[in-house]
Amino acid sequence: MPDVQRRCLLVSLGMSGAALMLPQPAFAAAIYPDKNISFVIPDGPGGGFDSYVRAITPAMQKYLSQKVTVVPTNVPGAGGARAANEIFRARPDGATIGIFNVPGIYIQQERGNAGFDLEKLTWIGRLGVDHYGLAVGENSPIKSIDDLKALAKQRPVKFTSTGPAGTAYNATLIAAHLLGIRAQLITGYKGSRDYVMGAVRGDGDAVVTAIPTLRRMAAGKTLRIIATFEEHGSVPGATDATALGQPELASITLQRLVAGPPGLSADITATLADAMTKALAAPEVEAWAKKADAGLAPESPEQAAATLKEQIAFYNKWKPYLKAGH
Amino acid sequence: MRRAFGTPIVDYLPALVLWLLTAAYLITAYGYDAESRVMPALVAWAMLLLLLLDLISRTQTRFGQALTRWLNPGAAQVKGASTDPNMTRKQFAAVLWLAGFATALLLIGVLYAVPVYVFASLRLRGRRSYLVCLTAGAGMALLVWLLFAMLLQLNLYPGLLLQGV
Amino acid sequence: MLHVWLSGIESLLQLRELMFLALGMAIGLVFGAIPGLGGSTALALLMPLTYGLEPFTALALSGGVMGAVPMGGSITAILLNAPGTAPNAATCIDGYPLAQQGKAGLAIGAAASANSLGGIIGTISVLAVLPIAKELVLLFGPPEFFLLAILGLVVVATTSRGKMLRGLITGGFGLMVAFIGYNNVSGDVRFTYGVEYLWDGVRLVPALIGLFAVAEMINLMVKGGTVARDAGTVKITRMMSGVMETFRHPATVLRGSIVGTVVGAIPGVGGVVASFLSYSLTVQASKDPDSFGKGNIEGVIAPEAAINAKDGSALIPTLAFGIPGGAEMAVFLGILVLHGLQPGPLMLIQNQTEIYGLVWALTASCILASCVGLLLVRPLAMVTLVDSEILAPVVICIALVGSFAIDGQIGNVVITAVFGILGYLMLRFDYPRLTVVVALVLGGTAERSFHQTMMMNNGGWSIFVDRWVSALLLAAIVILLGSPALRMLVHRLRARPIAAEKPQT
Numbered sequence: 004m005p006d007v008q009r010r011c012l013l014v015s016l017g018m019s020g021a022a023l024m025l026p027q028p029a030f031a032a033a034i035y036p037d038k039n040i041s042f043v044i045p046d047g048p049g050g051g052f053d054s055y056v057r058a059i060t061p062a063m064q065k066y067l068s069q070k071v072t073v074v075p076t077n078v079p080g081a082g083g084a085r086a087a088n089e090i091f092r093a094r095p096d097g098a099t100i101g102i103f104n105v106p107g108i109y110i111q112q113e114r115g116n117a118g119f120d121l122e123k124l125t126w127i128g129r130l131g132v133d134h135y136g137l138a139v140g141e142n143s144p145i146k147s148i149d150d151l152k153a154l155a156k157q158r159p160v161k162f163t164s165t166g167p168a169g170t171a172y173n174a175t176l177i178a179a180h181l182l183g184i185r186a187q188l189i190t191g192y193k194g195s196r197d198y199v200m201g202a203v204r205g206d207g208d209a210v211v212t213a214i215p216t217l218r219r220m221a222a223g224k225t226l227r228i229i230a231t232f233e234e235h236g237s238v239p240g241a242t243d244a245t246a247l248g249q250p251e252l253a254s255i256t257l258q259r260l261v262a263g264p265p266g267l268s269a270d271i272t273a274t275l276a277d278a279m280t281k282a283l284a285a286p287e288v289e290a291w292a293k294k295a296d297a298g299l300a301p302e303s304p305e306q307a308a309a310t311l312k313e314q315i316a317f318y319n320k321w322k323p324y325l326k327a328g329h
Numbered sequence: 330m331r332r333a334f335g336t337p338i339v340d341y342l343p344a345l346v347l348w349l350l351t352a353a354y355l356i357t358a359y360g361y362d363a364e365s366r367v368m369p370a371l372v373a374w375a376m377l378l379l380l381l382l383d384l385i386s387r388t389q390t391r392f393g394q395a396l397t398r399w400l401n402p403g404a405a406q407v408k409g410a411s412t413d414p415n416m417t418r419k420q421f422a423a424v425l426w427l428a429g430f431a432t433a434l435l436l437i438g439v440l441y442a443v444p445v446y447v448f449a450s451l452r453l454r455g456r457r458s459y460l461v462c463l464t465a466g467a468g469m470a471l472l473v474w475l476l477f478a479m480l481l482q483l484n485l486y487p488g489l490l491l492q493g494v
Numbered sequence: 495m496l497h498v499w500l501s502g503i504e505s506l507l508q509l510r511e512l513m514f515l516a517l518g519m520a521i522g523l524v525f526g527a528i529p530g531l532g533g534s535t536a537l538a539l540l541m542p543l544t545y546g547l548e549p550f551t552a553l554a555l556s557g558g559v560m561g562a563v564p565m566g567g568s569i570t571a572i573l574l575n576a577p578g579t580a581p582n583a584a585t586c587i588d589g590y591p592l593a594q595q596g597k598a599g600l601a602i603g604a605a606a607s608a609n610s611l612g613g614i615i616g617t618i619s620v621l622a623v624l625p626i627a628k629e630l631v632l633l634f635g636p637p638e639f640f641l642l643a644i645l646g647l648v649v650v651a652t653t654s655r656g657k658m659l660r661g662l663i664t665g666g667f668g669l670m671v672a673f674i675g676y677n678n679v680s681g682d683v684r685f686t687y688g689v690e691y692l693w694d695g696v697r698l699v700p701a702l703i704g705l706f707a708v709a710e711m712i713n714l715m716v717k718g719g720t721v722a723r724d725a726g727t728v729k730i731t732r733m734m735s736g737v738m739e740t741f742r743h744p745a746t747v748l749r750g751s752i753v754g755t756v757v758g759a760i761p762g763v764g765g766v767v768a769s770f771l772s773y774s775l776t777v778q779a780s781k782d783p784d785s786f787g788k789g790n791i792e793g794v795i796a797p798e799a800a801i802n803a804k805d806g807s808a809l810i811p812t813l814a815f816g817i818p819g820g821a822e823m824a825v826f827l828g829i830l831v832l833h834g835l836q837p838g839p840l841m842l843i844q845n846q847t848e849i850y851g852l853v854w855a856l857t858a859s860c861i862l863a864s865c866v867g868l869l870l871v872r873p874l875a876m877v878t879l880v881d882s883e884i885l886a887p888v889v890i891c892i893a894l895v896g897s898f899a900i901d902g903q904i905g906n907v908v909i910t911a912v913f914g915i916l917g918y919l920m921l922r923f924d925y926p927r928l929t930v931v932v933a934l935v936l937g938g939t940a941e942r943s944f945h946q947t948m949m950m951n952n953g954g955w956s957i958f959v960d961r962w963v964s965a966l967l968l969a970a971i972v973i974l975l976g977s978p979a980l981r982m983l984v985h986r987l988r989a990r991p992i993a994a995e996k997p998q999t
Contacts, residue, residue, distance in 0.1 A: 047534075047538075047821070047824060047825070047901070048534070048537070048538035048541060048824070048825045048828050049538075049818070049824040049825040049826070049827050049828030049829075049831075050824070050828065053828055054828055054831045054832060057541065057542065057545075057828075057832060058832065061542075061545065074482060075542070076482075077538070077901070078901075078902065079901055080693070080694050080901065080903065081690065081693045081694060082676070082693075084690075084693075085903075161949070161950070165678065166676070166677070166678035166679060166680070166681050167680070167681030168676065168681055187949070188949075189946055189949040189950060190678065190679050190680070190681070190945075190946075190949070191678045191679035191942040191943075191945055191946045191949075192678070192946075193678060193942075196815070196816055196817045196818070197761075197817065200631075200761075200815060200817055201635070201636075201946075203632065203815075204632050204635045205635075206635050206636060206946065206950050207950070219816070219836060219838045219840075220838065222838070222840050223838045223840050225628075225815075291832075291834065294834030294836075295831050295834060295836065296836070343919060343923045343925070344663075347663070347667070351670070354670055354685065357684075357685060357687075358684075358685075361682060361684060362680070362682070364679065364680050364945065365677055365679075365680045365682055365684060368669075368673065368940075368941040368944070369670065369673045369684065369685075372666055372669045372670055372673075373670065375666060376663065376666040376667070376670065379659065379662055379663050379666060380663060382659060383659055383660065383663060386659065396659075416716070419715075419716045420712075420716050420918075420922075422715075423712045423715035423716050423918075424712065424915055424918070426715065427708065427711075427712060427890060427911055427914060427915065428911060428915075430890060430891075430894065430911075431894065431907055431908065431910075431911035434894060434895075434898070434904070434907050435904060435907070435908070439895055439898065443891055443895065446887060446890075446891065447887050447888070447891060450883070450886070450887040451883065451884065451887065454715075454883050455881075455883030455884060456883075457883075457884075465884070465888075469888065469891055473891070473892075473895050476528075477895060477899050480539070481535070481539060481899060483899055483902055484902065486898060486902075486904045
């Protein structure tokens, strides 16, 4: 090798060696937690899941036995699959956990070459759950579910929604089936805010989305909530699942479940679950939740795993109908 | 320099390559169902036509020149062939340096590729003294580390070789 | 109304708020300058820090960041052809040639004043429009989005003066690339050939960084020398005359600001369209369109005015409905939610002081950032004198790593490198890059909105004329398409009597 190039190579190696001396992650110690914990968020900063995680991580830090930082880490992309992969492949040392949109992330897994398996993850708990509801534009002539059913007899009811990989798409189709309404979905909206705006504008006749969003829009007099898919309706003036005679509607939910990589030890899981539950009960978190109209609904690790199984079963039951599409 | 219709073959290459890529794109598009393929197919067909016109406009034939005057008058003043005989070699070299850096980033990760690239580039291309190269390389690595790893809390990509993804 | 405006200013003029405003401005300036980072990254970084602050202070900080980012971006756009943020790519087109001519100071001065003026005009428009914001946002639905996208594409295609065929080709290429990835309408994934990274499509910012910054660095490496072609001609003292240039072209500033305000208010269309549209319209309206792309100062003023105007109006859909007007707004929304401020129709009624305070913060930061930019012109212009062998690796480093830093995906680096090579080839073979950018941005919107419109109307085309905004847009497209032909006709008719005397060129 020519002299100049050999010298270059040696110096490059030397500098790499210097780079190695920059801080590296600490080695695993006996007590957990011994290093910063990365709380992975499947979305960019500013989204719904992002807000939840950033609201509770400071509180969570207080309830951990050692002084470490819980770092909210955004890993957007591929509809949540990227984040799921990162957690699935992380080392089970408790340094990486993440929040999941169930059943949204299950729909991604079903896509095929996703690379992760939700049922193998170590489930730690739940931050919250949202039920869905149905609303129409403020100026719409539709006043009730019966009106919708009447409309459906003349032509398919148009619902605004995301694409087939989104939770809203599936929620809308399942709800329409249960309510016996012939539905046609206007897809393509990029996110929940977009397709709700579509309903406000009148692109479609109605929209199915999470109740907190509907409440916010209704308070601003842009939407009218006709029904909520809960056992006991929380919105005055809107019917609920029980009144409609379709209790299964209440199974259409958006769960914010937290999990760690497969093989996480029971001790670490218990520590994290404990810190999370305490954080969710902390006064500052409860104050935030009230202001932001964010539901807090903690669950134990076992409950969370059970919830996952329930949601997967529910989705699988409806899969044949969903494949038929709009 | 081989010519076709009065123009060096080299000048046809960009439009030709793009035409072939578009054709492949179109074939792929037809594999999707109707709703999905509408727009891509439409654009691809239009592209094939436009590229054909572009190819013709580069020829020295009468039709070609007419096209150039009508649709591409700005290109009529042909950029005279560069006076630098080493142009092609320099271009390849520049592209290779870039590709090399990108590959290094992929293989050995951000923290190592940056100083290696800066040092190598300054030394082999810029012929600067070792001191300058070393300082620059170390400085860049430090800057990248401070800005991205420390401030942004970003996990600097470790590279395929050093931590299989 | 006036008293709410004033209470907004009053709340801002507290020492703590002003300090955080200044801090935000400094951060915004730096993050705006580095390609790949930008307002959204800066805000995301500051989000946890705002946790302990009062809501209004957090707003002052955010406003500081958002107002300063464009100025930071324009500096690197002019000096290195490296757009700090996506909208600044339009500034590169004439700003960089100016730097090459040694007039970097002039360009930065003009950018600074265009920034400030555009910001002020944008603010006034926003304040005037805020009361009817709700109705305005609701006027734009899928049919309008589709026509807007087509309008944007048509404007830019007809602007590639003298290179329309090549402009259409690069535009078509941009559209083809825009269709890669998951299709939200039908649910299938297209043109990824199995590559998981492409599921989300080719991201705009890495492609932009490659197309402009990296391509230019390759060019420098090939040519050698420095950015400023002749070191002796670098006149840094032209800065003040640069500032004055903006005042000498009031029509351009006004046009840019209005385009920025209008386009910025439409969610999902974004700042890139605002700046490129403003640039293209200025070229079309100019008496000497061929001088653009070679260092026409109006080519710097137009986009810069638009970018800052759009910052204010992007707040409209964000605050009125919680619909973020862009990535930056999405993060800003998160900050609002974190502080218990719920964006939505209620916010416009309940939190007026906060909103107006924010708008003033934006404006103040924008002007401050321009001043700081001006102060730094001298040292900054020196960059154009750095030898290419030092400049190129440094810029390429920052460009590629910055591209990675956008969301931590190493695939971004590949995109940047590929588009860098593509951009250089386009430079070398004389294909315009402007159309690729606009096509990339608008391609997805165009397709999606078209399908949505068809679904809304069961396949009928009448919807485009039934709605008055659509009809207006349709008319605009027809006029724009027809105007070059019309103009040529008028030219020919006028030139006929003189043709007898003038020799044929």
